[in-house]
Amino acid sequence: MHSILIVDDEQSMREFLSILLEKEGYAVRTASNAREALQLIGQQIFSVIISDIKMPGMDGLQLLEEVRKISPDTLVLMITAFGSTDTAIEAMKKGALDYVIKPFKVDKIKIIIRNALKKIELEQENALLRRELFARDGLDRIIGKSPVMKSVFEIIQKTADSKSNVLITGESGTGKDLVAQAIHRLSRRKDHPFVAVNCGALPENLLESELFGYQRGAFTGAMENKKGLFEVADGGSIFLDEIGELNPAMQVKLLRVLQNQEFRRIGGTDDIQVDVRVIAASNQDFDRIVEEKRFREDLYYRLNVIPIEIPPLRKRKEDIPLLVNHFLKKVAPERSLTVTEDCMERLCRYEWKGNVRELENTIERAIVLSEGDRITTEHLPHHILEGQLFALPPKMDIPDDGIDFDRIISDMERDLLTQALAKAGGIKKEAARILNMSFRSFRYKLSKYEIGQREDNNKEKVSF
Ligand SMILES: Nc1ncnc2c1ncn2[C@@H]1O[C@H](COP(=O)(O)OP(=O)(O)OP(=O)(O)O)[C@@H](O)[C@H]1O
Ligand SMILES: [Mg+2]
Structure with missing residues (x-):
């Protein structure tokens, strides 16, 4: 229900308008002067204020100015005496919705208010629809329903509009590019450029001139002034992909830009200010590269204001x-x-080291190979079908008097090693591959359990 405040020093006018507007279904309050009105405005939000212009003390125009400051979304309709249209026009310039001249027709006030409120409602509805549309635009390309992905979506939605820098981490192929684009598209910056730069792909001097631009004559070959990508992205977002690959000199330069919000073109003398949001991504482990001093800690903290970690696909198999x-x-x-069903089960069981990208490629390949309307295990590559070895053995219940943990584990290890060797026809390399183990650790374990010690001349082969 919309609420309306009537401000007039004439009691009869207040009463008349109250009755009229209450009948229309509005919640109405009244004030006999501007000061009283301001008090009420401090307590609740009115959709509309109807105010007389000429009042003792603070007049309607001054009240209007105050309302614009305190409650800018409230519509103000002015009532003015016959013959003072100039003041009414001034009120319009100051942001009044409209004015009526006394004496006025009842219908006129009703219609002005009804139309103005309808227009506001429509605008709000549109804004909402628009936001939902953009939301879909940004996130609908990222598929996922696992709790971890839902929380990624939530962070994206909550922080898209902020100016804070974002650092997206995750293994290769987990969807970092998609997330960076969604953040930009969901933000107020969406109508400005989204500029992506792969920091790992360019040699240092080229990357520097790409990012910051140069002045003519700054170096041999600089024939003209060139804008850097930070300038191109002004008002929008810059996506610094593979940021972990940035060399130390460039790290210092980038840090300076992030700290000062300004930079200079190469060879330039002017400081250039830009409004750019930095979204960085990397598949590196920052704890490690910071610890190993390959990445500056101060730069890491500047970038990592909003951390978004995309988990590997094997940790969200329900997706x-x-x-x-x-x-x-x-x-x-x-x-x-x-x-x-069988094929889907194999796909779910596999480890997907290349994450979503590997899955996408696998499906594309299967589609090419399949002829009918069904994709079966026949259309999957060999290594995926072996994925079943990753399954856990049947669950074991611990009896009340406990177990000998080390013995059970070593029995199991010995059993798996022997089985693998038998399956591989005694070829060690093949047995190690079946167990997804390096050949070195396999050999080490064999000697630990003294399996196949009676080796024949063929070093790669074990006889039993
Ligand atoms: N959640 C997802 N929903 C739909 N498609 C996805 C999803 N995640 C990734 N993809 C797709 O997988 C491919 C790889 O994604 P993307 O390029 O965003 O990964 P990345 O993390 O940037 O990888 P890299 O570290 O190699 O740059 C793209 O084709 C992308 O469209
Ligand atoms: Mg990428």
Whole structure:
């Protein structure tokens, strides 16, 4: 329900308008002077204020000015005496919604208020719709329903509009690019550029001139003034991908830009100020590269104001079926393909070291290989089908009197080593591969358990 405040020193006018507007369904309050009105405005938010211009003490124009400051969204309708249109026009310039001249027709006030409120409601509705639309635009390309991904979505939505720098970390192929783009598209900066720079791909001097630009004559070959990407991105976002690869000299230069919010073109003398939000990404472990002094700690803290960590796909397996179906539709929208249950199970069990990118490639390949409307295990590469070895053995219940942990584990190890060797026909390298173990550790474990010590001449082969 909209609330309306009537301010007039004439009691009859206050009463008349109150009755009229209450009948229209508004909640009405009244004040006999501007000071009283300001007190009420301090207590509640009015949709509309109707005020007489000529009042003793503070007049309607001064009240209008105060309202614009305290409650800028409130609409103010002025009532003015016949013959003082100049003041009314001044009120319009100061931001009044409209004015009516006394004596006025009842309907006129009703219609002005009704239309103004309707317009506001529509605007609010549109703003809401627009925001939802953009929200979908930004996040709908990132598929996921796992709790970890939901919290990633939440951070994106909550922080997209802030100016704070973002650092996105995650293994290769987890979707860092997608997240960076979503942040930009959900922000107020969306109509300004999103400029992506791969910090790992360019040699130092080239990266510097790309980022900061140069003045003509700054170095051989600088034939003209060139804007840097920080300038190109003004008002928008700059995406510094593979930031962990930045060399020490560039780290210092970037730190300076982040600290001062300004920079100079190479060879330039003017400080250039830009309004750019920095979104950085890396698949490196920052704890380690900071510890090893490969990445400056002060720069890390400047970038890591909003940390977004995208977990590897193997830690959010419930997203796999969703992603699989998404890629089926994306790659072959005309084929309405499905994946057999058995095949989906294998896909869910696999470790996906290359994360979503590897899954996407696998599905693309399977689509090419498949002829009917079903993707089966036949269409999966060999190494994925072996993924079942990652399954855990049946669960063991600990009896009341406890177990000998070390013995059980070593029995199990010995058993798996022997089984693998048998499966590999005694070829050690192959047995190690089946166990997803390095050949060195495999050999070490064999000697630890004294398996296959009676070696024949073929060093790679074990006989039993
Ligand atoms: N959650 C997801 N939903 C849909 N597609 C995804 C998702 N995550 C990643 N992808 C897709 O996987 C591929 C790799 O994603 P992206 O390039 O964003 O990864 P990245 O983390 O930037 O990898 P890198 O570290 O190698 O740069 C892209 O084709 C992307 O569209
Ligand atoms: Mg990337």
